[in-house]
Amino acid sequence: MDEREQLETQWGSLSVAQRQNLFRAWVLAETIGFQPASFAFGGGSEVEYAIAPDASSWQVAVPASLFSQATPAAALGAGETIIEIGHLFAELRETIDELSEFEFEDESLEGQAAAILPGIIDALEQERQDLENALGDAGLDPETLEALENDLEAIEEALEELLEELEELGISV
Secondary structure, X not given: OOHHHHHHHHHHHOOHHHHHHHHHHXXXXXXXXXXXXXXXXXXXXXXEEEEOOOOOOEEEEEEHHHHHOOOOHHHHHHHHHHHXXXXXHHXXXXXXXXHHHOOOOOHHHHHHHHHHHHHXXXXXXXXXXXXXXXXXXXXXXXXHHHHHHHHHHHHHHHXXXXXXXXXXXXXXX
């Protein structure tokens, strides 16, 4: 039984600290090779993500309050979102690394590089849309709803930063 399954099936019998440890182990196991450089549990009510401007690292802070709820639903949803953001971060980092190797003296190279990026942008936008749809269907308590809405804002900010960085590289998408 992996960490996610343990969280889901044993939630009621675990302490808050055990839930946090399993959550961290689950996220790190699912993001091997592109784990967050910093993974913290904070006192706020929102899950926060930060990606370095050069996409060299990312970090996440999760509200400790997720782990004191009666059910694991919010923690599992936050974990799945963090894992998906991690995968998208890895793709973004790889693409930026590839793009930084080009000098774009040849317009066809710029076109090839620009062709790679819409897929990543679409994936980020789809993740944002999926999270937005989940908010409408979930019937969650106000604190969890606020945390998920903050996730949406973080994804939108990551999209905006990506588009700005691409613009600085002279790539329009």
